[in-house]
Amino acid sequence: MRAARLIKMVLLLQSRPSMTAAELARELEVSERTVIRDAQALSEAGVPVYADRGRAGGYRLVGGYRTRLTGLARGEAEALFLSGVPGALREMGLEDAASAARLKVSAALLPSLRDASRTAAQRFHLDAPSWFREPGTPELLPAVADAVWDDRRVTARYRRGEGEHRREVARELEPYGLVLKAGVWYLCARVPEHGAFRVYRVDRFTAVEAGAERFERDREFELPAFWEERAEQFARSILRTEVEVRLSPEGVRLLPHAVDAAAAREALAEAAGAGGDDGGWVTVTLPVESEEVAHTQLTALGPEVEVLTPASLREWFAAQAVRLARLYGTGPGPAPAPAPEQSG
Numbered sequence: 001m002r003a004a005r006l007i008k009m010v011l012l013l014q015s016r017p018s019m020t021a022a023e024l025a026r027e028l029e030v031s032e033r034t035v036i037r038d039a040q041a042l043s044e045a046g047v048p049v050y051a052d053r054g055r056a057g058g059y060r061l062v063g064g065y066r067t068r069l070t071g072l073a074r075g076e077a078e079a080l081f082l083s084g085v086p087g088a089l090r091e092m093g094l095e096d097a098a099s100a101a102r103l104k105v106s107a108a109l110l111p112s113l114r115d116a117s118r119t120a121a122q123r124f125h126l127d128a129p130s131w132f133r134e135p136g137t138p139e140l141l142p143a144v145a146d147a148v149w150d151d152r153r154v155t156a157r158y159r160r161g162e163g164e165h166r167r168e169v170a171r172e173l174e175p176y177g178l179v180l181k182a183g184v185w186y187l188c189a190r191v192p193e194h195g196a197f198r199v200y201r202v203d204r205f206t207a208v209e210a211g212a213e214r215f216e217r218d219r220e221f222e223l224p225a226f227w228e229e230r231a232e233q234f235a236r237s238i239l240r241t242e243v244e245v246r247l248s249p250e251g252v253r254l255l256p257h258a259v260d261a262a263a264a265r266e267a268l269a270e271a272a273g274a275g276g277d278d279g280g281w282v283t284v285t286l287p288v289e290s291e292e293v294a295h296t297q298l299t300a301l302g303p304e305v306e307v308l309t310p311a312s313l314r315e316w317f318a319a320q321a322v323r324l325a326r327l328y329g330t331g332p333g334p335a336p337a338p339a340p341e342q343s344g
Contacts, residue, residue: 018060093142129183138203147210148175157207174215177223239287244308249280251304258300263287
């Protein structure tokens, strides 16, 4: 435990001109007193750690001291080459930098570990875009990525709405981080005007201009936690309609795969106390985006679901059932016209 912390401390000091005891304590998740003891231990072991005194003081390595990556186990070395996403790096304009970094890491490894990049690439590959969607790179993504890396405030124009409601708005933004979700790039940024964080689709930017001014990042901001919270909020915000359905045991199993999984689990948990009927069917109240979306999603459950309310959706399913019966020759006469599309 301590050996790993000492190695991390050396690598931190190697990557920066100097660090205060408080900064090291925060990075290493220890107390400042522990940092002082660790710095002394490194010095005694021959690592030239120097402590600058005074308010602006800190710790630094003397004489351009560098350590080679000879202490990595094979699993650790292979994991290094899984940390990047080649397609995403290419889209952000960072492919050359990532390639150079991998070469430098490979050169620093022991000869017995230099095949780590090849063995990792042969075993794991991340294909970020979703199925049945032509992957596209937003034209302004490299410019946005540069601003994210440099902590530079940007002036951006952003397309909102679609069709006749489409309009462009101008924003001053502090770009904090980029997220690639199912092949779509999103920018998480703070709006200096009111200090709130917002999420923007990068493919909707029509202009991005980075200024010379750098902004100071909020140290409390954590991109993964922020994205998880906003993604959950978005998923819930679009569930504006409720439907009541009966589900067979098989329908209960399939429901989380057909609709929003979190909403399905909550609905099933609420219905669990009431129990099912003699056939094991249970009745649940399910939040959905709209009747039209619910029709599309619940159709995937086939005869394992019965819609109870709203009446309009039940009638839609009934009309569909009649059409199917006549289409497959089990009902008399021509198939009736399809039910009208629902709005909402």
